[in-house]
Amino acid sequence: MFDYPKEYDVVVAGAGHAGCEAALAAARMGCRTLLLTMNLDTVAQMSCNPAIGGLAKGHIVREIDALGGAMGLNTDATGIQFRMLNTKKGPSVRAPRAQCDKKAYQFRMKAVLERTPNLDLKQGDIADLEVANDQITALTTTMGVRYRTKTVVITTGTFLKALMHVGLKNATGGRMGDGVSNFSDCLRRLGFSVERLKTGTPPRLNGKTIDFSKCQRQDGDTPPPAFSYMADTISQDANDELTKHEIFTLNSWNPRMFHVEQIPCWITHTNQKTAEIIRANLDKSPLYCGIIQGIGPRYCPSLEDKIVRFAHKESHQVFLEPEGRHTDEYYINGCSTSLPIEAQYAFIRSISGLENAEIMRAGYAVEYDFCPPTQLHPTLMTKNVEGLFFAGQINGTSGYEEAAVQGLMAGANAALWLQQKTPFILGRHEAYVGVLIDDLVTKGTKEPYRMFTSRAEYRLLLRQDNADLRLTKRGAEIGLVQPERVARVDEKLRQIDEMKSRLRQTRVDGVLLADWLKRPEITWENLPAEFQDANDEVAAQVETDIKYAGYVARELVQIERAREMEEKLIPDWVDYTKIQGLKTEARMKLNEVRPRSFGQAARVSGINPADIAILSVWVKRGKKAANGEV
Numbered sequence: 001m002f003d004y005p006k007e008y009d010v011v012v013a014g015a016g017h018a019g020c021e022a023a024l025a026a027a028r029m030g031c032r033t034l035l036l037t038m039n040l041d042t043v044a045q046m047s048c049n050p051a052i053g054g055l056a057k058g059h060i061v062r063e064i065d066a067l068g069g070a071m072g073l074n075t076d077a078t079g080i081q082f083r084m085l086n087t088k089k090g091p092s093v094r095a096p097r098a099q100c101d102k103k104a105y106q107f108r109m110k111a112v113l114e115r116t117p118n119l120d121l122k123q124g125d126i127a128d129l130e131v132a133n134d135q136i137t138a139l140t141t142t143m144g145v146r147y148r149t150k151t152v153v154i155t156t157g158t159f160l161k162a163l164m165h166v167g168l169k170n171a172t173g174g175r176m177g178d179g180v181s182n183f184s185d186c187l188r189r190l191g192f193s194v195e196r197l198k199t200g201t202p203p204r205l206n207g208k209t210i211d212f213s214k215c216q217r218q219d220g221d222t223p224p225p226a227f228s229y230m231a232d233t234i235s236q237d238a239n240d241e242l243t244k245h246e247i248f249t250l251n252s253w254n255p256r257m258f259h260v261e262q263i264p265c266w267i268t269h270t271n272q273k274t275a276e277i278i279r280a281n282l283d284k285s286p287l288y289c290g291i292i293q294g295i296g297p298r299y300c301p302s303l304e305d306k307i308v309r310f311a312h313k314e315s316h317q318v319f320l321e322p323e324g325r326h327t328d329e330y331y332i333n334g335c336s337t338s339l340p341i342e343a344q345y346a347f348i349r350s351i352s353g354l355e356n357a358e359i360m361r362a363g364y365a366v367e368y369d370f371c372p373p374t375q376l377h378p379t380l381m382t383k384n385v386e387g388l389f390f391a392g393q394i395n396g397t398s399g400y401e402e403a404a405v406q407g408l409m410a411g412a413n414a415a416l417w418l419q420q421k422t423p424f425i426l427g428r429h430e431a432y433v434g435v436l437i438d439d440l441v442t443k444g445t446k447e448p449y450r451m452f453t454s455r456a457e458y459r460l461l462l463r464q465d466n467a468d469l470r471l472t473k474r475g476a477e478i479g480l481v482q483p484e485r486v487a488r489v490d491e492k493l494r495q496i497d498e499m500k501s502r503l504r505q506t507r508v509d510g511v512l513l514a515d516w517l518k519r520p521e522i523t524w525e526n527l528p529a530e531f532q533d534a535n536d537e538v539a540a541q542v543e544t545d546i547k548y549a550g551y552v553a554r555e556l557v558q559i560e561r562a563r564e565m566e567e568k569l570i571p572d573w574v575d576y577t578k579i580q581g582l583k584t585e586a587r588m589k590l591n592e593v594r595p596r597s598f599g600q601a602a603r604v605s606g607i608n609p610a611d612i613a614i615l616s617v618w619v620k621r622g623k624k625a626a627n628g629e630v
Contacts, residue, residue, distance in 0.1 A: 007148040008034045013126040014155035015043040017400040018392030018407030022153045025411030027119040029479045036124040044109035050102035056451040057401040058095030062467035067475040072227035077249045078104040080263045082224035092459040101324035108248035136387035151387040151414040160184040160369035165286040167340025184369040198294030200365040202335040206358040207328040214353035215266035266320040273350040281343035294367040297448040338365035373440035379413040379423045398448035565599035586611040
């Protein structure tokens with residue numbers, strides 16, 4: 001064993017989307033940070049869809065950006081199509097989405113990591129953890145290198161004991177062409193519960209063999225909606241020594257405009273012939289033969305799953321999405337599959353526009369180990385081992401965005417734990433990341449968890465357009481966010497207050513503009529000319545605040561009602577197994593989760609108001625109850 005001479009404050013194992021944000025967060029907060037990856041050539045790899053954002057996911061990326069993370073800015077720099085989804089619906093469910101050049105995204109993120117102070121990036125595969133007195137002391141790799149550290153963030157993605165399936169054939173690996181990690185054996189030895197999940201990916205096609213004339217064209221928005229509140233800092237100035245060599249920065253900000261050369265996506269549909277081919281090959285599907293044991297994603301099912309579960313549907317949408325500016329590869333969104341290659345070949349060619357399509361990469365399923373997230377505190381530190389944090393798919397989530405924001409929070413809390421400072425925990429009323437983490441650590445998950453706007457009770461407050469106003473100053477308080485971002489938020493707030501004041505003082509036909517703007521048929525474009533020079537973000541914020549003021553006030557009242565329960569903490573000494581009157585299920589669930597507050601306890605699956613009432617009485621009795629004396 002080679003003892004590496006440098007000691008680290010934080011070691012992050014895994015350089016996917018969670019690992020990148022975890023390492024960057026810890027480094028920004030002044031920690032000596034090491035990011036380890038199995039392969040330096042696959043840092044920030046977009047293993048599945050080369051896209052960022054979408055419904056609720058776009059909200060998460062905006063929150064990552066508001067907290068100083070890299071995903072939003074990297075997407076803006078490498079995107080090849082940008083859209084705002086749900087524009088005909090209310091502001092709480094509108095969300096940005098971008099197709100990215102997957103290689104540009106990957107290599108640009110690697111450059112960001114390499115240039116970050118306090119951060120070392122190295123190739124190495126985690127093998128074991130050294131623990132003394134239930135606290136992390138070191139990490140060792142399969143190559144026999146020992147890194148001394150006080151904290152470790154595990155972001156191993158789909159690589160733990162991973163098994164890939166194509167038809168009845170399988171091979172070890174967390175991604176086609178990559179290896180596998182046996183690190184979950186170490187986690188079992190440390191007392192962690194480990195279970196199995198499954199995910200999948202569709203085939204990739206050669207764009208030259210697709211007949212796009214038979215498909216529906218889908219263009220990006222003009223102007224393209226940016227993810228980052230700092231998108232105007234993206235530059236491709238040939239005269240600037242810092243930016244002229246940024247070959248993976250595809251887009252740039254020109255005066256008052258975000259410049260992107262957008263590439264269209266395309267839409268087609270499956271048909272009855274497609275369904276017949278798939279049904280005829282179900283006996284070769286590892287999913288339906290019982291070979292795959294892991295539970296797959298409910299909200300992103302395989303095509304064979306859709307054909308079986310929704311047999312009444314005559315067709316399913318298929319999205320043809322370009323993988324980059326310098327490749328002809330297309331991602332076939334909606335066709336995730338683990339059927340054998342001959343079946344994939346047949347059903348792909350049954351789809352309109354794909355009659356002559358050539359498969360460049362086959363679709364496949366992946367089974368992998370994960371640790372049920374009820375084994376975590378809300379900081380994402382494990383309950384078994386101090387200084388050990390989990391983030392990403394090891395916690396049972398799916399999606400780049402869900403992984404990245406967990407990484408950011410785990411990296412930040414690892415730094416705060418080292419600095420002996422108050423942990424950074426966001427409430428369900430403050431951010432989608434608050435909803436995400438609370439769901440995971442309180443309810444757990446038996447299937448890959450995906451974020452939706454419907455999971456957030458206070459989604460009108462958690463809009464994608466106000467993430468900076470909600471979170472940037474919170475991030476700055478702990479050292480996550482640079483002063484420039486705070487200054488921008490202060491200026492934006494000043495402009496918002498000034499604009500609201502003007503609207504409250506200006507009348508048209510005797511009606512205050514602030515009241516006039518409340519009408520559903522009136523938009524900002526209907527206001528007098530002197531208001532049309534307002535900053536677009538400021539105008540949108542003011543219009544939303546005014547139109548939805550009554551609904552927002554109602555949500556704020558609900559938050560205040562819930563606050564008492566959230567602030568009423570449950571003492572650490574409570575032994576749920578001794579609480580008389582609690583049903584057995586409630587004792588087991590509460591003992592597993594060990595909620596921090598009565599509010600969290602009420603959200604544990606299987607816990608009802610009567611259980612909370614009994615728990616409240618027990619806690620009031622004090623330490624005597626804890627010792628079983630009453």
